[in-house]
Amino acid sequence: MKFTLSCSLGLVSLICASNTVAAPLTRRTPVTLQVLNDSVDQKLGCSTTQIETLEGALTDAKNVAAGAATTLGAANVLSSEGVQTFLGSITAAQLAAQIPIRFTSVGTGLSGTLTQITDLVAGNSDQTLRFYCPAETTTEAEGNPCSAQSDAVAENLAEGSINKIALCPNFFGGGSITSDKASYLVSKAAGKLTSFNAPRNPGHILIHEAQHSVPLLGGSAANILEDISADAKPTSCVALNKKKRALNAENWALVSFLAEVDAGRLAAPCTGTSAKRAVGACALPSSSTSAAKTTTTAVVPPKTATPVAPPPSAVTAKPPPVAVPKPAAPAKPPTAPKPASTSKPSLIKGLLGKIF
Ligand SMILES: *[C@@H]1O[C@H](CO)[C@@H](O)[C@H](O)[C@H]1NC(C)=O
Numbered sequence: 392m393k394f395t396l397s398c399s400l401g402l403v404s405l406i407c408a409s410n411t412v413a414a415p416l417t418r419r420t421p422v423t424l425q426v427l428n429d430s431v432d433q434k435l436g437c438s439t440t441q442i443e444t445l446e447g448a449l450t451d452a453k454n455v456a457a458g459a460a461t462t463l464g465a466a467n468v469l470s471s472e473g474v475q476t477f478l479g480s481i482t483a484a485q486l487a488a489q490i491p492i493r494f495t496s497v498g499t500g501l502s503g504t505l506t507q508i509t510d511l512v513a514g515n516s517d518q519t520l521r522f523y524c525p526a527e528t529t530t531e532a533e534g535n536p537c538s539a540q541s542d543a544v545a546e547n548l549a550e551g552s553i554n555k556i557a558l559c560p561n562f563f564g565g566g567s568i569t570s571d572k573a574s575y576l577v578s579k580a581a582g583k584l585t586s587f588n589a590p591r592n593p594g595h596i597l598i599h600e601a602q603h604s605v606p607l608l609g610g611s612a613a614n615i616l617e618d619i620s621a622d623a624k625p626t627s628c629v630a631l632n633k634k635k636r637a638l639n640a641e642n643w644a645l646v647s648f649l650a651e652v653d654a655g656r657l658a659a660p661c662t663g664t665s666a667k668r669a670v671g672a673c674a675l676p677s678s679s680t681s682a683a684k685t686t687t688t689a690v691v692p693p694k695t696a697t698p699v700a701p702p703p704s705a706v707t708a709k710p711p712p713v714a715v716p717k718p719a720a721p722a723k724p725p726t727a728p729k730p731a732s733t734s735k736p737s738l739i740k741g742l743l744g745k746i747f
Pocket of ligand 1: 428429430506507508509
Protein backbone atom coordinates (compact mmCIF):
# COMPACT_ATOMS: atom_id res chain seq x y z
CA MET A 392 0.00 0.00 0.00
CA LYS A 393 1.26 3.43 -0.76
CA PHE A 394 3.91 1.94 -2.81
CA THR A 395 5.45 -0.11 -0.30
CA LEU A 396 5.71 -2.73 -2.89
CA SER A 397 5.21 -6.24 -2.00
CA CYS A 398 8.02 -8.33 -3.22
CA SER A 399 6.85 -9.83 -6.37
CA LEU A 400 7.74 -10.87 -9.80
CA GLY A 401 7.28 -7.77 -11.86
CA LEU A 402 5.77 -7.75 -15.26
CA VAL A 403 6.38 -11.38 -15.86
CA SER A 404 3.89 -12.23 -13.18
CA LEU A 405 1.36 -9.94 -14.75
CA ILE A 406 1.71 -11.71 -18.02
CA CYS A 407 1.42 -15.05 -16.34
CA ALA A 408 -1.69 -13.79 -14.62
CA SER A 409 -3.22 -12.86 -17.91
CA ASN A 410 -2.50 -16.27 -19.27
CA THR A 411 -3.92 -18.12 -16.36
CA VAL A 412 -6.91 -16.13 -15.22
CA ALA A 413 -9.26 -18.31 -17.19
CA ALA A 414 -8.06 -21.44 -15.44
CA PRO A 415 -10.29 -22.63 -12.63
CA LEU A 416 -9.04 -21.72 -9.21
CA THR A 417 -7.97 -24.90 -7.54
CA ARG A 418 -9.41 -25.05 -4.05
CA ARG A 419 -6.71 -25.52 -1.53
CA THR A 420 -6.55 -26.03 2.17
CA PRO A 421 -7.49 -22.90 4.09
CA VAL A 422 -4.96 -20.22 4.84
CA THR A 423 -3.66 -20.30 8.39
CA LEU A 424 -3.51 -16.77 9.77
CA GLN A 425 -0.93 -15.98 12.41
CA VAL A 426 0.26 -12.85 14.11
CA LEU A 427 3.62 -12.35 15.74
CA ASN A 428 3.01 -11.01 19.21
CA ASP A 429 5.50 -9.03 21.25
CA SER A 430 6.07 -11.49 24.07
CA VAL A 431 9.46 -12.45 22.69
CA ASP A 432 10.09 -10.24 19.68
CA GLN A 433 9.64 -6.60 20.59
CA LYS A 434 11.20 -5.32 17.40
CA LEU A 435 8.72 -6.99 15.05
CA GLY A 436 5.92 -8.21 17.27
CA CYS A 437 2.43 -6.73 17.57
CA SER A 438 1.05 -5.39 20.84
CA THR A 439 -2.30 -6.49 22.18
CA THR A 440 -3.84 -3.27 20.92
CA GLN A 441 -2.35 -3.74 17.47
CA ILE A 442 -3.66 -7.29 17.34
CA GLU A 443 -7.14 -5.98 18.15
CA THR A 444 -6.89 -3.51 15.27
CA LEU A 445 -5.77 -6.31 12.98
CA GLU A 446 -8.71 -8.45 14.02
CA GLY A 447 -11.12 -5.64 13.23
CA ALA A 448 -9.40 -5.07 9.91
CA LEU A 449 -9.67 -8.75 9.02
CA THR A 450 -13.39 -8.67 9.71
CA ASP A 451 -13.86 -5.54 7.62
CA ALA A 452 -11.75 -6.86 4.77
CA LYS A 453 -13.60 -10.16 4.73
CA ASN A 454 -16.97 -8.41 4.61
CA VAL A 455 -15.97 -5.83 2.02
CA ALA A 456 -14.40 -8.48 -0.21
CA ALA A 457 -17.52 -10.63 0.00
CA GLY A 458 -19.68 -7.63 -0.83
CA ALA A 459 -17.49 -6.76 -3.79
CA ALA A 460 -17.70 -10.30 -5.12
CA THR A 461 -21.48 -10.15 -4.96
CA THR A 462 -21.81 -6.67 -6.44
CA LEU A 463 -19.40 -7.37 -9.27
CA GLY A 464 -21.07 -10.67 -10.00
CA ALA A 465 -24.23 -8.91 -11.14
CA ALA A 466 -25.23 -8.92 -14.79
CA ASN A 467 -23.89 -6.16 -17.02
CA VAL A 468 -21.67 -4.76 -14.30
CA LEU A 469 -18.96 -4.28 -16.89
CA SER A 470 -20.77 -1.29 -18.31
CA SER A 471 -21.10 0.43 -14.94
CA GLU A 472 -19.35 3.73 -14.52
CA GLY A 473 -17.33 2.41 -11.56
CA VAL A 474 -15.93 -0.60 -13.41
CA GLN A 475 -15.21 1.46 -16.51
CA THR A 476 -13.46 4.10 -14.46
CA PHE A 477 -11.38 1.89 -12.19
CA LEU A 478 -10.87 -1.28 -14.24
CA GLY A 479 -10.64 0.33 -17.66
CA SER A 480 -10.75 -1.97 -20.63
CA ILE A 481 -11.13 -5.24 -18.75
CA THR A 482 -13.47 -7.64 -20.57
CA ALA A 483 -16.48 -9.40 -19.09
CA ALA A 484 -14.66 -12.73 -19.22
CA GLN A 485 -11.60 -11.31 -17.51
CA LEU A 486 -13.68 -9.69 -14.82
CA ALA A 487 -15.55 -12.93 -14.23
CA ALA A 488 -12.26 -14.77 -13.91
CA GLN A 489 -10.71 -12.23 -11.55
CA ILE A 490 -13.56 -11.86 -9.05
CA PRO A 491 -13.07 -15.32 -7.50
CA ILE A 492 -9.38 -14.58 -7.04
CA ARG A 493 -9.31 -10.94 -6.01
CA PHE A 494 -12.36 -10.94 -3.76
CA THR A 495 -13.73 -14.42 -3.05
CA SER A 496 -10.42 -16.13 -2.38
CA VAL A 497 -9.11 -13.08 -0.56
CA GLY A 498 -12.21 -12.85 1.62
CA THR A 499 -12.09 -16.52 2.45
CA GLY A 500 -8.38 -16.37 3.19
CA LEU A 501 -8.78 -13.44 5.54
CA SER A 502 -11.63 -15.04 7.45
CA GLY A 503 -9.59 -17.73 9.19
CA THR A 504 -8.89 -17.71 12.90
CA LEU A 505 -5.93 -15.60 13.89
CA THR A 506 -3.52 -17.35 16.23
CA GLN A 507 -0.49 -15.87 17.93
CA ILE A 508 3.11 -16.91 17.41
CA THR A 509 6.37 -15.74 18.93
CA ASP A 510 8.77 -16.52 16.07
CA LEU A 511 8.14 -14.93 12.70
CA VAL A 512 10.07 -17.42 10.60
CA ALA A 513 10.00 -20.84 12.25
CA GLY A 514 7.45 -23.25 10.83
CA ASN A 515 6.12 -21.10 8.02
CA SER A 516 4.54 -22.84 5.06
CA ASP A 517 2.87 -22.02 1.78
CA GLN A 518 -0.53 -22.08 3.46
CA THR A 519 0.52 -19.81 6.32
CA LEU A 520 0.18 -16.04 6.30
CA ARG A 521 1.86 -14.12 9.08
CA PHE A 522 1.24 -10.57 10.20
CA TYR A 523 3.82 -8.62 12.15
CA CYS A 524 4.25 -5.07 13.39
CA PRO A 525 7.74 -3.63 12.98
CA ALA A 526 8.33 -0.91 15.55
CA GLU A 527 9.24 2.50 14.19
CA THR A 528 12.70 2.13 15.72
CA THR A 529 13.32 -1.27 14.13
CA THR A 530 15.83 -1.00 11.31
CA GLU A 531 15.71 -2.53 7.88
CA ALA A 532 18.56 -4.82 8.84
CA GLU A 533 16.48 -6.01 11.75
CA GLY A 534 13.66 -6.95 9.40
CA ASN A 535 11.58 -3.78 9.05
CA PRO A 536 10.50 -3.28 5.40
CA CYS A 537 8.38 -0.20 6.14
CA SER A 538 9.21 3.30 5.00
CA ALA A 539 7.57 6.47 6.28
CA GLN A 540 4.98 6.22 3.48
CA SER A 541 4.21 2.54 3.99
CA ASP A 542 0.93 1.25 5.28
CA ALA A 543 1.89 -2.39 4.94
CA VAL A 544 4.31 -4.57 2.98
CA ALA A 545 3.58 -8.07 1.65
CA GLU A 546 6.12 -10.75 0.83
CA ASN A 547 5.81 -14.33 -0.37
CA LEU A 548 7.39 -17.69 0.21
CA ALA A 549 7.06 -18.36 -3.51
CA GLU A 550 9.43 -15.46 -4.08
CA GLY A 551 12.13 -16.41 -1.65
CA SER A 552 10.79 -14.78 1.49
CA ILE A 553 8.00 -16.11 3.67
CA ASN A 554 4.29 -15.37 3.43
CA LYS A 555 4.05 -12.34 5.64
CA ILE A 556 2.53 -8.89 5.77
CA ALA A 557 4.22 -6.15 7.75
CA LEU A 558 1.71 -3.81 9.35
CA CYS A 559 3.52 -0.48 9.41
CA PRO A 560 2.80 2.32 11.90
CA ASN A 561 0.52 4.01 9.32
CA PHE A 562 -1.68 0.92 9.32
CA PHE A 563 -2.62 1.83 12.89
CA GLY A 564 -3.39 5.43 12.00
CA GLY A 565 -6.99 5.25 13.15
CA GLY A 566 -8.97 5.23 9.91
CA SER A 567 -12.26 3.39 9.70
CA ILE A 568 -14.74 2.49 7.00
CA THR A 569 -17.08 5.01 8.56
CA SER A 570 -14.61 7.88 8.35
CA ASP A 571 -13.54 6.89 4.85
CA LYS A 572 -17.15 6.75 3.72
CA ALA A 573 -17.90 10.15 5.21
CA SER A 574 -14.89 11.63 3.46
CA TYR A 575 -15.87 9.96 0.21
CA LEU A 576 -19.41 11.28 0.35
CA VAL A 577 -18.18 14.83 0.87
CA SER A 578 -15.96 14.49 -2.18
CA LYS A 579 -18.72 12.92 -4.21
CA ALA A 580 -21.07 15.77 -3.34
CA ALA A 581 -18.42 18.10 -4.72
CA GLY A 582 -18.27 16.10 -7.94
CA LYS A 583 -14.93 14.54 -7.11
CA LEU A 584 -15.71 11.03 -8.22
CA THR A 585 -12.11 10.07 -8.82
CA SER A 586 -10.29 12.52 -6.59
CA PHE A 587 -11.66 11.49 -3.23
CA ASN A 588 -9.16 10.80 -0.50
CA ALA A 589 -7.47 7.42 -0.58
CA PRO A 590 -9.29 5.16 1.90
CA ARG A 591 -7.33 4.82 5.13
CA ASN A 592 -9.14 2.08 6.97
CA PRO A 593 -6.97 -0.93 7.80
CA GLY A 594 -9.40 -3.36 6.18
CA HIS A 595 -8.91 -1.55 2.88
CA ILE A 596 -5.16 -1.81 3.30
CA LEU A 597 -5.51 -5.56 3.81
CA ILE A 598 -7.53 -5.93 0.61
CA HIS A 599 -4.82 -4.02 -1.21
CA GLU A 600 -2.02 -6.14 0.26
CA ALA A 601 -3.99 -9.28 -0.50
CA GLN A 602 -3.52 -8.53 -4.20
CA HIS A 603 0.20 -9.10 -3.60
CA SER A 604 -0.15 -12.16 -1.36
CA VAL A 605 0.14 -15.63 -2.87
CA PRO A 606 -1.68 -17.55 -0.10
CA LEU A 607 -4.62 -15.16 -0.35
CA LEU A 608 -4.71 -15.36 -4.16
CA GLY A 609 -5.42 -19.06 -4.31
CA GLY A 610 -1.79 -20.10 -3.92
CA SER A 611 -0.59 -18.93 -7.31
CA ALA A 612 2.17 -16.37 -7.73
CA ALA A 613 0.79 -15.76 -11.21
CA ASN A 614 -2.12 -13.94 -9.60
CA ILE A 615 0.03 -11.29 -7.96
CA LEU A 616 -0.68 -7.74 -9.02
CA GLU A 617 1.86 -4.96 -8.64
CA ASP A 618 1.60 -1.34 -7.68
CA ILE A 619 2.04 0.37 -11.02
CA SER A 620 0.35 3.72 -10.41
CA ALA A 621 2.41 6.63 -9.14
CA ASP A 622 0.84 6.25 -5.71
CA ALA A 623 -2.31 4.83 -4.17
CA LYS A 624 -4.51 7.88 -4.66
CA PRO A 625 -7.66 7.33 -6.70
CA THR A 626 -6.54 10.07 -9.10
CA SER A 627 -3.35 8.15 -9.81
CA CYS A 628 -5.17 4.87 -10.20
CA VAL A 629 -7.47 6.26 -12.88
CA ALA A 630 -4.60 8.13 -14.54
CA LEU A 631 -3.26 4.78 -15.68
CA ASN A 632 -4.24 4.02 -19.21
CA LYS A 633 -7.29 1.82 -19.56
CA LYS A 634 -5.29 -1.30 -20.30
CA LYS A 635 -3.29 -0.98 -17.13
CA ARG A 636 -5.97 -0.17 -14.60
CA ALA A 637 -6.93 -3.78 -13.90
CA LEU A 638 -3.26 -4.62 -13.46
CA ASN A 639 -2.84 -2.28 -10.49
CA ALA A 640 -3.52 -3.66 -7.03
CA GLU A 641 -5.11 -0.50 -5.65
CA ASN A 642 -7.63 -0.30 -8.48
CA TRP A 643 -9.20 -3.53 -7.23
CA ALA A 644 -9.13 -2.31 -3.65
CA LEU A 645 -10.89 0.86 -4.78
CA VAL A 646 -13.58 -1.11 -6.57
CA SER A 647 -14.21 -3.03 -3.35
CA PHE A 648 -14.41 0.29 -1.50
CA LEU A 649 -17.02 1.53 -3.96
CA ALA A 650 -19.01 -1.66 -3.51
CA GLU A 651 -19.06 -0.89 0.20
CA VAL A 652 -19.78 2.82 0.23
CA ASP A 653 -21.42 3.63 -3.11
CA ALA A 654 -22.54 0.47 -4.86
CA GLY A 655 -24.67 2.49 -7.28
CA ARG A 656 -21.53 3.29 -9.23
CA LEU A 657 -21.14 -0.42 -9.89
CA ALA A 658 -24.68 -0.90 -11.15
CA ALA A 659 -25.29 -1.36 -14.84
CA PRO A 660 -26.57 1.79 -16.56
CA CYS A 661 -30.30 2.11 -17.01
CA THR A 662 -31.39 1.19 -20.47
CA GLY A 663 -35.11 0.92 -20.29
CA THR A 664 -38.10 1.68 -18.23
CA SER A 665 -38.51 4.24 -15.55
CA ALA A 666 -39.95 1.51 -13.36
CA LYS A 667 -36.61 -0.14 -13.33
CA ARG A 668 -34.95 3.08 -12.34
CA ALA A 669 -37.41 3.62 -9.57
CA VAL A 670 -36.39 0.50 -7.75
CA GLY A 671 -32.72 1.25 -8.13
CA ALA A 672 -32.02 -1.77 -10.27
CA CYS A 673 -29.74 0.26 -12.46
CA ALA A 674 -27.69 3.42 -12.30
CA LEU A 675 -29.01 6.70 -13.61
CA PRO A 676 -26.76 8.66 -15.90
CA SER A 677 -24.66 11.10 -13.97
CA SER A 678 -21.84 13.52 -14.47
CA SER A 679 -19.48 10.78 -13.45
CA THR A 680 -17.89 10.24 -16.84
CA SER A 681 -16.92 13.80 -17.34
CA ALA A 682 -15.90 14.09 -13.73
CA ALA A 683 -13.65 11.11 -14.17
CA LYS A 684 -11.94 12.77 -17.06
CA THR A 685 -11.55 16.17 -15.58
CA THR A 686 -10.30 15.26 -12.17
CA THR A 687 -7.40 13.04 -13.02
CA THR A 688 -4.98 15.89 -12.76
CA ALA A 689 -6.22 17.12 -9.41
CA VAL A 690 -3.75 18.11 -6.76
CA VAL A 691 -1.37 15.38 -5.80
CA PRO A 692 0.93 16.26 -2.95
CA PRO A 693 4.42 15.60 -4.22
CA LYS A 694 5.64 13.72 -1.19
CA THR A 695 3.34 10.78 -1.73
CA ALA A 696 4.48 10.38 -5.30
CA THR A 697 7.94 9.49 -4.12
CA PRO A 698 8.67 5.87 -4.77
CA VAL A 699 9.52 3.92 -1.72
CA ALA A 700 12.39 1.54 -1.45
CA PRO A 701 11.31 -2.05 -1.92
CA PRO A 702 11.55 -4.44 1.00
CA PRO A 703 14.83 -6.21 1.63
CA SER A 704 13.83 -9.52 0.23
CA ALA A 705 15.95 -11.69 -1.96
CA VAL A 706 13.50 -11.08 -4.74
CA THR A 707 12.46 -7.50 -4.55
CA ALA A 708 9.87 -5.68 -6.50
CA LYS A 709 10.67 -2.86 -8.80
CA PRO A 710 9.85 0.66 -7.76
CA PRO A 711 6.77 2.10 -9.37
CA PRO A 712 7.04 4.14 -12.52
CA VAL A 713 8.24 7.58 -11.65
CA ALA A 714 5.45 10.14 -11.56
CA VAL A 715 4.28 9.97 -15.13
CA PRO A 716 0.55 10.15 -14.65
CA LYS A 717 -0.28 9.20 -18.20
CA PRO A 718 1.82 6.36 -19.51
CA ALA A 719 2.13 6.52 -23.25
CA ALA A 720 1.72 3.47 -25.43
CA PRO A 721 1.50 0.07 -23.74
CA ALA A 722 5.23 -0.23 -23.71
CA LYS A 723 7.30 -1.46 -20.83
CA PRO A 724 6.96 0.99 -17.92
CA PRO A 725 10.08 2.95 -17.08
CA THR A 726 11.12 0.88 -14.15
CA ALA A 727 14.20 -0.20 -12.36
CA PRO A 728 15.72 -3.64 -12.81
CA LYS A 729 13.54 -6.64 -12.46
CA PRO A 730 14.47 -9.77 -10.58
CA ALA A 731 17.12 -11.61 -12.52
CA SER A 732 15.20 -14.86 -12.31
CA THR A 733 12.33 -13.46 -14.30
CA SER A 734 13.99 -11.30 -16.89
CA LYS A 735 12.71 -11.71 -20.38
CA PRO A 736 12.41 -8.12 -21.49
CA SER A 737 11.56 -8.67 -25.11
CA LEU A 738 8.84 -11.13 -24.25
CA ILE A 739 7.40 -8.72 -21.73
CA LYS A 740 7.37 -5.90 -24.20
CA GLY A 741 5.70 -8.00 -26.80
CA LEU A 742 2.98 -9.34 -24.56
CA LEU A 743 2.12 -6.43 -22.35
CA GLY A 744 -0.28 -4.90 -24.78
CA LYS A 745 -2.33 -8.07 -24.89
CA ILE A 746 -2.93 -8.51 -21.20
CA PHE A 747 -6.20 -6.71 -20.90
C1 LIG B 1 2.15 -14.73 22.43
O1 LIG B 1 1.93 -15.94 21.76
C2 LIG B 1 2.28 -17.10 22.49
C3 LIG B 1 2.10 -18.28 21.56
O2 LIG B 1 0.77 -18.37 21.16
C4 LIG B 1 1.42 -17.17 23.76
O3 LIG B 1 1.79 -18.30 24.52
C5 LIG B 1 1.59 -15.90 24.55
O4 LIG B 1 0.71 -15.93 25.66
C6 LIG B 1 1.30 -14.69 23.68
N1 LIG B 1 1.61 -13.49 24.42
C7 LIG B 1 0.68 -12.60 24.70
C8 LIG B 1 1.14 -11.38 25.42
O5 LIG B 1 -0.48 -12.75 24.42
